[in-house]
Amino acid sequence: MKRINIIILLLLSFLLLAGCMKKEERFVPQTMADLRGHTVAVNSGTTQEKIARMVTEKENVQCLPGGLDALVALDAGQSDVALIERANMFSDDFHRLALEEAFTDSTTQEPLATAMRRDDVALLQEFTNFFDSLDVTGGLEEIKSRWLNPNLTDNQKKVVIRQKDVPTRGKRVLHIGSDYSYPPYTITVNNEKTGYEIELWQRFCMTHGYGLVCDVYSFDALLPALMSKRIDIIAAGMSITPDREAKVSFAPADDYSVTSVLIRKEGNKGNRGFFESVKDGFDRSLVQQDRWEMIVDGFWVTMWIFFGSLVLGVLLGAILSYMQMSRHRTLVLMANAYISLMRNIPILVLLLVMYYIILAGTGLSAMMVAIIASAMNFGAYIAVMFTTGIKAVDNGQKEAGLALGLTPFQTFIYIIAPQAARHIIPVFQGEAISLLKGTSIVGYISIVDLTKASDLIRNASFEAFFPLIFTAVIYFCLCWLLGKSLDILLKKISK
Amino acid sequence: MITIKNLSKTYKMPDGSQLEVLKNIDCHIAKGDVISIIGPSGTGKSTFLRCLNGIDPATSGEIIFGGMNILDKNTKLNKVRQKMGMVFQSFNLFDHMTVLENVSFGPIRILGMNKTEADEKSRELLRMVGLEDKADVMPRNLSGGQKQRVAIARSLSMNPDCILFDEPTSALDPTMVGEVLHVIRQLAQQGMTMLIVTHEMIFARDVSTRVLFMCEGGIYEEGTPEQIFSNPQKTATRNFIGSIRQSR
Numbered sequence: 130m131k132r133i134n135i136i137i138l139l140l141l142s143f144l145l146l147a148g149c150m151k152k153e154e155r156f157v158p159q160t161m162a163d164l165r166g167h168t169v170a171v172n173s174g175t176t177q178e179k180i181a182r183m184v185t186e187k188e189n190v191q192c193l194p195g196g197l198d199a200l201v202a203l204d205a206g207q208s209d210v211a212l213i214e215r216a217n218m219f220s221d222d223f224h225r226l227a228l229e230e231a232f233t234d235s236t237t238q239e240p241l242a243t244a245m246r247r248d249d250v251a252l253l254q255e256f257t258n259f260f261d262s263l264d265v266t267g268g269l270e271e272i273k274s275r276w277l278n279p280n281l282t283d284n285q286k287k288v289v290i291r292q293k294d295v296p297t298r299g300k301r302v303l304h305i306g307s308d309y310s311y312p313p314y315t316i317t318v319n320n321e322k323t324g325y326e327i328e329l330w331q332r333f334c335m336t337h338g339y340g341l342v343c344d345v346y347s348f349d350a351l352l353p354a355l356m357s358k359r360i361d362i363i364a365a366g367m368s369i370t371p372d373r374e375a376k377v378s379f380a381p382a383d384d385y386s387v388t389s390v391l392i393r394k395e396g397n398k399g400n401r402g403f404f405e406s407v408k409d410g411f412d413r414s415l416v417q418q419d420r421w422e423m424i425v426d427g428f429w430v431t432m433w434i435f436f437g438s439l440v441l442g443v444l445l446g447a448i449l450s451y452m453q454m455s456r457h458r459t460l461v462l463m464a465n466a467y468i469s470l471m472r473n474i475p476i477l478v479l480l481l482v483m484y485y486i487i488l489a490g491t492g493l494s495a496m497m498v499a500i501i502a503s504a505m506n507f508g509a510y511i512a513v514m515f516t517t518g519i520k521a522v523d524n525g526q527k528e529a530g531l532a533l534g535l536t537p538f539q540t541f542i543y544i545i546a547p548q549a550a551r552h553i554i555p556v557f558q559g560e561a562i563s564l565l566k567g568t569s570i571v572g573y574i575s576i577v578d579l580t581k582a583s584d585l586i587r588n589a590s591f592e593a594f595f596p597l598i599f600t601a602v603i604y605f606c607l608c609w610l611l612g613k614s615l616d617i618l619l620k621k622i623s624k
Numbered sequence: 625m626i627t628i629k630n631l632s633k634t635y636k637m638p639d640g641s642q643l644e645v646l647k648n649i650d651c652h653i654a655k656g657d658v659i660s661i662i663g664p665s666g667t668g669k670s671t672f673l674r675c676l677n678g679i680d681p682a683t684s685g686e687i688i689f690g691g692m693n694i695l696d697k698n699t700k701l702n703k704v705r706q707k708m709g710m711v712f713q714s715f716n717l718f719d720h721m722t723v724l725e726n727v728s729f730g731p732i733r734i735l736g737m738n739k740t741e742a743d744e745k746s747r748e749l750l751r752m753v754g755l756e757d758k759a760d761v762m763p764r765n766l767s768g769g770q771k772q773r774v775a776i777a778r779s780l781s782m783n784p785d786c787i788l789f790d791e792p793t794s795a796l797d798p799t800m801v802g803e804v805l806h807v808i809r810q811l812a813q814q815g816m817t818m819l820i821v822t823h824e825m826i827f828a829r830d831v832s833t834r835v836l837f838m839c840e841g842g843i844y845e846e847g848t849p850e851q852i853f854s855n856p857q858k859t860a861t862r863n864f865i866g867s868i869r870q871s872r
Binding site: 523525526528529530531532533534535536539543544547548551622623 | 705
């Protein structure tokens, strides 16, 4: 117990120290040419990434995967400037950051639009007709006046269609994929998935009697998800480029990307230190807009996946272990081949293979795919654990059980298993904790678990510190509890 | 009680050849017999014993016990073994149970006795082997001799018709051999049918009603202890008995 206190103290003081140390004078660029030699944060896959690669050296481009992580990186002092889509700034959340625009770069403009599969010609046609009629009736003007208005920064006032107003069933169900982290095109407000492009599709579906389901992917994962038919539409403020047009078809351009060069405001030392971050961050990342609800939802998703794959994995492991100890050579070989396959493929790759390839056409939900993939991996480790644990029990124990008059099955249950458990549980403890922590990758396949929820909050609130620390603390507590309860179980069975 | 006809056992060696460990054994064991099985190492004494309750399956022949042929595929071996106890060289007490639980496990789980009754009976058996005070101790805290006495009590707990002893004192310190043999002697006096593979010749001579001398996978010579120890008829038996005398 004492040791844990000391470790926590050490951690805290380390964070405090990191918060106090800070250097550097302010860098204020005037033109794009000034950026050479300075670190530039951009969001991966955006027009700004391309611009950054042109204006500064390759090693100075910090390409961040999540929606608006470039802003967070700039605010945290990780880079000198950040390049973002100008419209990204039209929100209160942005104005709370001590960041400002150095200048707007209007030389590179790229159209933005939602994207569909090329073979989905009907959908493109229907949406184009809808979009044109919206333009004619003036509906589009009204929508733009809310979402694309630099002077309307209160995101909550922009939302007129709630997610629950749009049916999820209909003549056809459209899956719309987005990171919901790229305001104003796609954003999370009051734990609702909304935004300019989302609203266009919401209106489209309501008019046509279609269902709409919102799936969460990181920006990088949207194109693969579209190509593998996991989603039907990408609505993420995606700029229209020749490369992309070769693969997907774009709806009529709904806006133009204009790049803003951002810097920290005077007095923003890049890092606000530990206590300030906690106070301010707690409010912004958890209290405002009831963002804590996302953490709670994410927590339950993580729990579901963990327990689901724990149970399935133990079952699978038991079967594999039985095969490994079987007298039939083929069963042993099959089990061994499976185990070495699973042990030598990273779990993330396995997850993506299952999601995009093997289980792609089965209609299984992402959650089920995550549980299956985790269980497949976990089962291999469990099998090895079971087999070694059972083999560690002296053969004389089995003989004594049989000689007493037990059936082989009873011998296993009453004699072998309880003794094997003593060898297994200490190893199992570590593996179960790994499994729990390993579930944090399911965000890659559109599941909003605890980790992904903290990503979304970070992107919506531009607050990196608190959601991450809070999530880390939750994982720590969960893993610690899990470890403790297995300790207690172990003590109980080994008197 | 046990009739063994033409019992053989062969092992398949990794190179594909056959190793014959038991060759055409015929033997009859009557109720109340105390049979010592002696002979040089590697002659199949233990294997013979382990074939009797099917822990090592025999290759061919018949073992009739209580009207059932143990080698018949349809015979429920667990039922047979409930009536034919076995005591091992390495004790094989259940490591995760207390001494009392080791003894009461069979009656409770297999015979369906209620716990109070089973505990009472188990304590009585522990008293008989002189270990009543160790009832709540874990096996790892016992000496070898004590473990083997618990193992005997465990096998008695099932009320067996006969007990097989597979070198019950070979893994013991010389100082502990006596306490275990004492218990077996007691059982012999009570008329328990027993087959004992042993290297304790004096004990074998004193306690047995019959001695089997095994050599090269078969029963080479058998007879009363008097016949085998004092007046062996065959050369190999004579050599074996002689070698023991010399080593004294």
